[in-house]
Amino acid sequence: MARHISIEHGEGGEMTHELIRDLFVKYFGHAEEAKFDAAVLDLPGSRIAFTTDTFTVKPPFFSGGNIGKLAVAGTVNDLAVSGAEPLYLSAGFVLEEGLSFGDLERIVASMAEEAAKTGVRIITGDTKVVEKGSVDKLYINTSGVGVVHPGWELHPEEIAEGDVVIVNGTIGDHGVAILAARGELGVATDLPSDSTSLYPLIRAVRDVGARIRVMRDPTRGGLATTLVEITEDFGVIVELDQEAIPLKPEVEGACEILGLDPLFLANEGKVVFIVPEADAEKALAAMREREEGRDAAIIGRVVGRGEEGKLLLRSPVGSRRRVFRLLGMQLPRIC
Amino acid sequence: MEAQVRTEDRIQQAIEKTKDPALARKLLREVRRLAEKFMEKHGRPASFMEVCGSHTHALAEFGIKYTLRDVLKLLSGPGCPVCVTDQEEIDAMIALADGEDRIITTFGDMLRVPGSRGSLIKAKAEGRADVRVVYSPSDAVEIAQKNPDKQVIFLGVGFETTIPVLAAAVYEAESLGLQNFSMWMSGKLVEPIMRYLLDTGETRIDAFLLPGHVATILGRKGFLWLAEEYGVNGVISGFEMNEILSSLYILLDLVLKGKAEIVNNYPYVVREEGNPGAWKLAEKYFMPVDMAWREIDVIPKSGMDFCPEYAHFDAKKRFPVTVGKPKPTACRCGEVIRGLIEPEECPLFGKACTPAHPIGPCMVSSEGACAAHYKYLRQ
Numbered sequence: 001m002a003r004h005i006s007i008e009h010g011e012g013g014e015m016t017h018e019l020i021r022d023l024f025v026k027y028f029g030h031a032e033e034a035k036f037d038a039a040v041l042d043l044p045g046s047r048i049a050f051t052t053d054t055f056t057v058k059p060p061f062f063s064g065g066n067i068g069k070l071a072v073a074g075t076v077n078d079l080a081v082s083g084a085e086p087l088y089l090s091a092g093f094v095l096e097e098g099l100s101f102g103d104l105e106r107i108v109a110s111m112a113e114e115a116a117k118t119g120v121r122i123i124t125g126d127t128k129v130v131e132k133g134s135v136d137k138l139y140i141n142t143s144g145v146g147v148v149h150p151g152w153e154l155h156p157e158e159i160a161e162g163d164v165v166i167v168n169g170t171i172g173d174h175g176v177a178i179l180a181a182r183g184e185l186g187v188a189t190d191l192p193s194d195s196t197s198l199y200p201l202i203r204a205v206r207d208v209g210a211r212i213r214v215m216r217d218p219t220r221g222g223l224a225t226t227l228v229e230i231t232e233d234f235g236v237i238v239e240l241d242q243e244a245i246p247l248k249p250e251v252e253g254a255c256e257i258l259g260l261d262p263l264f265l266a267n268e269g270k271v272v273f274i275v276p277e278a279d280a281e282k283a284l285a286a287m288r289e290r291e292e293g294r295d296a297a298i299i300g301r302v303v304g305r306g307e308e309g310k311l312l313l314r315s316p317v318g319s320r321r322r323v324f325r326l327l328g329m330q331l332p333r334i335c
Numbered sequence: 336m337e338a339q340v341r342t343e344d345r346i347q348q349a350i351e352k353t354k355d356p357a358l359a360r361k362l363l364r365e366v367r368r369l370a371e372k373f374m375e376k377h378g379r380p381a382s383f384m385e386v387c388g389s390h391t392h393a394l395a396e397f398g399i400k401y402t403l404r405d406v407l408k409l410l411s412g413p414g415c416p417v418c419v420t421d422q423e424e425i426d427a428m429i430a431l432a433d434g435e436d437r438i439i440t441t442f443g444d445m446l447r448v449p450g451s452r453g454s455l456i457k458a459k460a461e462g463r464a465d466v467r468v469v470y471s472p473s474d475a476v477e478i479a480q481k482n483p484d485k486q487v488i489f490l491g492v493g494f495e496t497t498i499p500v501l502a503a504a505v506y507e508a509e510s511l512g513l514q515n516f517s518m519w520m521s522g523k524l525v526e527p528i529m530r531y532l533l534d535t536g537e538t539r540i541d542a543f544l545l546p547g548h549v550a551t552i553l554g555r556k557g558f559l560w561l562a563e564e565y566g567v568n569g570v571i572s573g574f575e576m577n578e579i580l581s582s583l584y585i586l587l588d589l590v591l592k593g594k595a596e597i598v599n600n601y602p603y604v605v606r607e608e609g610n611p612g613a614w615k616l617a618e619k620y621f622m623p624v625d626m627a628w629r630e631i632d633v634i635p636k637s638g639m640d641f642c643p644e645y646a647h648f649d650a651k652k653r654f655p656v657t658v659g660k661p662k663p664t665a666c667r668c669g670e671v672i673r674g675l676i677e678p679e680e681c682p683l684f685g686k687a688c689t690p691a692h693p694i695g696p697c698m699v700s701s702e703g704a705c706a707a708h709y710k711y712l713r714q
Contacts, residue, residue: 316359318363319402327691
């Protein structure tokens, strides 16, 4: 008979113990650390990166991934784009009473698999069970610690006119995959989410000696929001070339049907870099050797610095317009 | 099979051509050349009006309006269905949302539209109302099926393209025998409002960029009156960059030649006769009615509402709401939708009125001219 999570799995007794032993320790391999209330770690170097993120994606399973994969990749990516090597993660689970063990196991297994890609270890965690209806299946929080090795610091202050903006592939895949999984597209697509850990790709860019001025992962809010933030935070003016932005035909089609702008759709396996022009080719070559960097492209340029940063978009007819953050969600009309 | 692949390839090539940047640059040069020729001849730029919100947004997004601003006047007309809706009616639709017994379903563009007392999104956030955005009115019927203990009301605001889709939803609800589905019907017709603009003559319009979506229903035939009775040119246009640029080219060519014609420049989508079947379905449930347009008088037979025999689907009849006269504001949406002023000429634009704190519907409807200017034309 299929097993399900019950309220008792969160009560701290034998059932909780079994859940941790038979599921979390089995997949995360942190038997030693799990003996103590806190994991005690050795960290090389002294510059530590530390981040946290909570994952509430609905639905928890979608084409190309699930909430567990997202929870590991998301926190790994936040560390990686901050210039760190991700080392350790925590995982906090809020489980809905009645969640099937099979679903939970699939999620936990893909967390372990995703962690292995980077070599990051999941070493501490927490489990709570809440009454049916209080969450939609489960929420996961992951916190992560990484080290910033000497020389790995980002240098946004060195961003200069002529620097190039690079993205490692097509944008908006995750946003469309989630819409499709929610049944909101009204058309069938099995376009997978791009959800993946970006540390190996970023490492590859570093290993070829490309100088990274700044990098960020354009998740919620999409490429445009991330670039607006970069331009505002560091007082730079970036001009994107609309034609150069990689886009899958499925994403373009879905956006046309639904009246959405792919620039604002979420990504979970993308990183946008600003690098000196001289280093662009080797960075691109290093990315293109990897699956998650196959469609890497130069999508724009830094055209100036100023008090007020700006993101500009050059349209195919040659006109430039300024791009702003969205107010909230995209609310298209389908007529 | 092979033949099918070739057909698909041909279609794909045609689609790609509508977006081809090299072709766009070439077309843009030609449009500019003709626009300059018009200026030389008449001592002023030609003035074209679009009457579809999707054109308004495309012209702004692709940079066409901005790039050509010195040689061609592109006016945004009454093409955004929410924006042309009378404020009192908007207030009524928002007031309708209050109540535990009901679910309001709507297209996304109504959500942030400001009423005299708050918007639907605010009512939803405050927990006063259950408001759900749907992509199609049929989704609202599905919600009604799944929630038999709630009244599900769809806010049916739209032009000729939307009206048959609304009728299809009513047909579906009727076939299913649903007692808990109704619609606040606010259908708008494009011909009466175009005639109104031409008759008042308050805006100089040399020609119209005609709405491709509406034309799928009305056909080229549905716009012949424009050339025949008013001697004004019109080109039915698609929405991709090169579809719009080529339509502008044809319009300029026509006005330079002084001929009055209606050209279908969207022939792979729009038929001569339109879609009489779809309109027949619309006329089964709805009939032309006099309708108040935002800051314009009531225009005779300019709207579509339920026929008396389908009153049981009519939310206005089933859930009457009374709202007072709308609060007067300095909002100039009424002039924007008639092409009298550009959004930037409204003293509120981008200052008191922004998408986060809208005063008028044009700033928040996804088809509104102010929204397009705020999003794409701010520097």
